[in-house]
Amino acid sequence: MSRGDSEGERSSRSEERYPPPDWFVETANVTDPDIGTRFEREWPDCWTNAADLLDWEQPYDEVLTAADDRLTWFPGGQVKPSVNCVDRHVSAGRKNAIALRWIGAAGERRSLTYLDLQYEVEAVAAGLRSLGVGPGDVVTLFMPNVPELPVTMLACARLGALHNVVYAGFSADELADRMASADSEYLVTCDGYYRRGSAVGQRNTADSARLRIDADVTAVLVGRLDDDPKLGRDYHGYGALRNEFAGATVEPVAREADAPLFVLYTSGTTGEPDQVTHSTGGYLSYAAWTSMAVLDIKPGDTYWCAADIGWITGHTYGVYGPLALGTTTLLHESPADHQAGGHPWASIERESVDVFYTAPTAVRSMRQRGAPPTDEHDRSSIRLLGTVGEPMDPTTWHWYREELGGGEAPVVDTWWQTETGGIVVATLPALDPMQPGTAGPGVPGISTSVVDADGDPVDGGEEGTLAVSRPWPGMCRRLAAEAREAGAEPDSPKAWQYLTGDRAVRDDDYVTLLGRDADTIETDGNAVGTAVVERIISSLNGVTEAGVVPVPEGKEVVAYVSCDRSRPDVTVLAERVRAQVAEQLSPSVCPDRIIVVPELPKTHSGKVMRRLLADVAGDRGYGDTSALRNPEVVGEIETVTREQE
Numbered sequence: 001m002s003r004g005d006s007e008g009e010r011s012s013r014s015e016e017r018y019p020p021p022d023w024f025v026e027t028a029n030v031t032d033p034d035i036g037t038r039f040e041r042e043w044p045d046c047w048t049n050a051a052d053l054l055d056w057e058q059p060y061d062e063v064l065t066a067a068d069d070r071l072t073w074f075p076g077g078q079v080k081p082s083v084n085c086v087d088r089h090v091s092a093g094r095k096n097a098i099a100l101r102w103i104g105a106a107g108e109r110r111s112l113t114y115l116d117l118q119y120e121v122e123a124v125a126a127g128l129r130s131l132g133v134g135p136g137d138v139v140t141l142f143m144p145n146v147p148e149l150p151v152t153m154l155a156c157a158r159l160g161a162l163h164n165v166v167y168a169g170f171s172a173d174e175l176a177d178r179m180a181s182a183d184s185e186y187l188v189t190c191d192g193y194y195r196r197g198s199a200v201g202q203r204n205t206a207d208s209a210r211l212r213i214d215a216d217v218t219a220v221l222v223g224r225l226d227d228d229p230k231l232g233r234d235y236h237g238y239g240a241l242r243n244e245f246a247g248a249t250v251e252p253v254a255r256e257a258d259a260p261l262f263v264l265y266t267s268g269t270t271g272e273p274d275q276v277t278h279s280t281g282g283y284l285s286y287a288a289w290t291s292m293a294v295l296d297i298k299p300g301d302t303y304w305c306a307a308d309i310g311w312i313t314g315h316t317y318g319v320y321g322p323l324a325l326g327t328t329t330l331l332h333e334s335p336a337d338h339q340a341g342g343h344p345w346a347s348i349e350r351e352s353v354d355v356f357y358t359a360p361t362a363v364r365s366m367r368q369r370g371a372p373p374t375d376e377h378d379r380s381s382i383r384l385l386g387t388v389g390e391p392m393d394p395t396t397w398h399w400y401r402e403e404l405g406g407g408e409a410p411v412v413d414t415w416w417q418t419e420t421g422g423i424v425v426a427t428l429p430a431l432d433p434m435q436p437g438t439a440g441p442g443v444p445g446i447s448t449s450v451v452d453a454d455g456d457p458v459d460g461g462e463e464g465t466l467a468v469s470r471p472w473p474g475m476c477r478r479l480a481a482e483a484r485e486a487g488a489e490p491d492s493p494k495a496w497q498y499l500t501g502d503r504a505v506r507d508d509d510y511v512t513l514l515g516r517d518a519d520t521i522e523t524d525g526n527a528v529g530t531a532v533v534e535r536i537i538s539s540l541n542g543v544t545e546a547g548v549v550p551v552p553e554g555k556e557v558v559a560y561v562s563c564d565r566s567r568p569d570v571t572v573l574a575e576r577v578r579a580q581v582a583e584q585l586s587p588s589v590c591p592d593r594i595i596v597v598p599e600l601p602k603t604h605s606g607k608v609m610r611r612l613l614a615d616v617a618g619d620r621g622y623g624d625t626s627a628l629r630n631p632e633v634v635g636e637i638e639t640v641t642r643e644q645e
């Protein structure tokens with residue numbers, strides 16, 4: 001079915017589809033209704049559309065080839081990432097446009113124009129070079145969302161060095177593991193930062209990590225808490241280096257399209273963190289293209305990606321995508337739901353945000369607190385809203401569009417992973433009608449299917465594993481190697497499919513994500529994704545969020561639920577939950593216990609940690625909570641759980 005055919009159709013996922021408003025379509029970046037069929041017909045050459053968004057030092061010979069050990073996107077091409085994200089906007093006469101606006105935890109505001117950004121990037125690149133950093137070196141960046149982080153990422157890219165950003169909330173062990181595994185002998189870190197109003201020291205963590213690493217590490221310290229932190233013999237000062245090399249010119253290193261741009265570890269809520277490496281040409285083209293086509297970013301926009309740069313979302317849609325397109329990217333020190341004052345409204349109003357991209361968990365927490373009236377905080381600047389990271393339930397989706405999008409702005413639910421580099425499943429906002437709770441078709445050029453345990457496609461409407469059944473430019477290097485090994489070539493791309501580990505169902509053309517493969521309830525020989533039950537529960541009045549887990553110990557299903565300010569009666573709520581699940585799904589997956597908690601446990605990247613809920617419900621003890629953003633809620637969850645037994 002081609003794009004657009006499905007308008008107005010009702011889906012068996014029970015929700016209607018909503019077309020975008022005319023005012024949005026009028027200025028949207030992608031409006032060609034044939035784009036899907038064109039990309040299909042012209043695959044893989046369709047991806048020149050993405051590559052053409054970049055300036056190439058050396059044009060590529062082909063779009064895709066099969067090299068000895070992996071697939072290579074844009075072979076023969078050479079590209080300078082920092083020129084694409086910085087210098088070219090300066091030379092195009094946009095030197096005074098704001099590239100980066102930073103909003104600190106206390107509401108401080110710092111703006112860098114594209115010219116400022118170039119100046120900073122060159123100074124820092126010169127400083128790093130003086131410390132020995134060169135092409136192929138891995139520089140670990142252990143910093144929160146401060147302007148120095150994107151500046152240093154781009155400085156690394158300018159030198160042909162790879163950055164390895166480690167989320168600032170990680171422990172010394174986690175930092176040491178990631179540095180050792182990436183063979184990184186350079187570290188840029190900071191003295192600390194502000195989180196929820198209080199100063200968090202970071203230098204001690206970096207110091208302890210360094211003690212655990214065998215290699216000699218050259219380290220640079222950014223002063224965030226103290227402008228002039230004591231350096232001792234262990235650190236070079238970021239500010240001093242920057243001042244020493246202020247005004248330097250650093251000729252950017254041209255990188256082969258296939259050269260690595262950075263490494264990053266997946267946030268991994270289960271098992272060991274995985275190192276993911278992205279290639280310069282393919283990744284950057286894909287970041288720019290999806291930012292343009294799905295998030296509809298334009299140069300004049302003010303765009304807010306609320307993710308921490310420590311995750312792939314911050315890399316692709318906080319830094320590389322928006323800067324490649326020459327827009328203004330907003331960087332907040334605090335997460336969207338923990339802004340000064342506890343909400344994102346003031347920032348949206350003050351900065352006149354055009355496009356806002358955040359996690360469903362952040363939206364749920366905003367919903368839980370309630371939205372201020374629009375005459376108190378105007379958000380009419382919003383043109384497009386997006387979510388990423390977890391399945392979006394229809395109720396939260398409607399709230400998001402109503403309260404932030406004035407009931408009209410398109411909302412894109414974007415599915416992707418660290419490994420995919422950029423958005424894979426979503427709607428194109430001016431072309432594909434939105435379906436609340438459903439991500440949409442794959443972006444043009446992407447082909448997805450839902451498969452069973454043997455990798456064979458299941459029928460429409462049946463649950464299975466989401467597979468991406470053809471290579472794409474944003475694929476990480478491990479996937480490019482796996483695809484090659486499986487025999488994928490430009491003319492037989494479907495010899496390989498990437499099993500994503502996520503459950504999904506396809507109705508008509510749209511894919512609905514149902515959580516990780518592991519998150520299922522086995523019943524009568526069938527597996528049902530816990531997300532299916534969760535979305536039914538979240539649709540009930542008074543509920544903001546639900547985390548459903550099977551608990552083998554008691555052969556039971558337990559639903560943890562958080563409620564809004566109306567605080568519904570627990571017994572009544574439990575009856576409503578059971579009645580709804582029985583009616584809409586099946587009595588066999590009805591939660592046996594419904595436990596109301598103030599908040600669900602969430603990882604730093606905003607995912608509900610279901611494993612921990614299952615541990616508590618099964619009374620197995622819950623162990624380490626350092627991967628949580630809100631470890632303080634676990635004690636209470638445990639207490640309430642025991643009380644209800």
Ligand code: WT7
Pocket residue numbers: 266267268311312313387388389390391392413414415416417418419439500501502513514515516605
């Ligand atoms: C996992 C990837 C993608 C950047 C952020 C996290 C889940 C992501 C959605 C969505 C349902 C989603 C999946 C995926 N996920 N987006 N729109 N709907 N689930 O990157 O840490 O690599 O996590 O996040 O389970 O596999 P990541």
